[in-house]
Amino acid sequence: MERIEAISMTTFAYCRVSTLDQHTGIQEEAIKKAYPDAVVRHEKASGTTRDGREVLSLLLDMIGQGDKLVVWKLDRLARNMNDLTGIVDSLESKRASLEVLDQRIDTSTASGRAFLQMLGVFAEFETNLRKERQLAGIEKAKREGKYQGRRRSIDAEEVKRLKNSGMRPTDIAKKLGIGRTSVYRLLEA
Template sequence: MLIGYARVSTQEQETNAQIDALTAAGCTRIYQEKKSGGSLSRPILFQMLDRLRPGDVVVVYKLDRIARSLGDLLHIIERVKRNGCQFRSLTETIDTDTPSGRLILMMLGAVAEFELSLIRERTKAGMDAAIARGAKPGRPRSMTPEQEADVVRCWEAGTETQRALAKRMGVDVASIKRAIYRSRQAQLFD
């Protein structure tokens, strides 16, 4: 059975183009995931790998859809082979049953890993340059310093729960937790 795996990095992206290509290739079952390739938590991928049966062929549109590092790719391919299955990429013509196919797979995986390293390096350089110009990376805080101080006072006094504070301030509970955490960290270093 041809089993497809489609992945995009964010919830806002769609897998439609990958699914169309996998369907055209003859995949009868397609697993879809919206997770970063660098994420260690890819439950749909691992669910697919757990359900493989001897003779199945795992098909992806492109290698970087299933793994972002060479080590990760080789681990996944090894797991596919241990299950008595094969692996196919529609974009990169690879036959993992031949020595030259495995070599090409490793070279393409190494290139994908190198590309990811370059992206990370450029992103870090851009952030460092922005910080040097006075920019503050990340999202702006959802509460002013005065509001955060009020939240911490109420929390420490025990007059309101984190949920009640979040509702009153019109923010998520996580924002309340971060404000309390920052206050405690500041107290440690005073």
């Protein structure tokens, strides 16, 4: 008699916010309503890239055959097509799937995969439009003399004073908690 092993499916949920003052409560509530037994993980990190998102990386490493990754909204997972495609490819290579609750997308179906790709293109387009509007606003403010840029975070006079007292650029950088390149740039200016 042949023994058949059942594949146990685990549902992993990923909740992300960008800033420390934001909370993942609404995301988790929606996910727990759909999947009460989901393993929920939270992350506070920018969604513009996968870099620096250790919780997401850990989840993608943990997910195996038959498992599912669930997110509340697509922008909680990825903001550009490269990242989205990479995540979906990673899941598919493990025979796992992605579900986006808000848009009712499930990559375990052909229509779900197609719809996800279309939404990803539009999400990236929206992000690019937002960046263009921001840059246009900054240019306008510069023309009107209203844009001052970011405040200097390094005291150039202190860097010069320390250099004049005989301190080496590497030591200045360590003392002030800044990059050595910044010290050299200020000294050359």
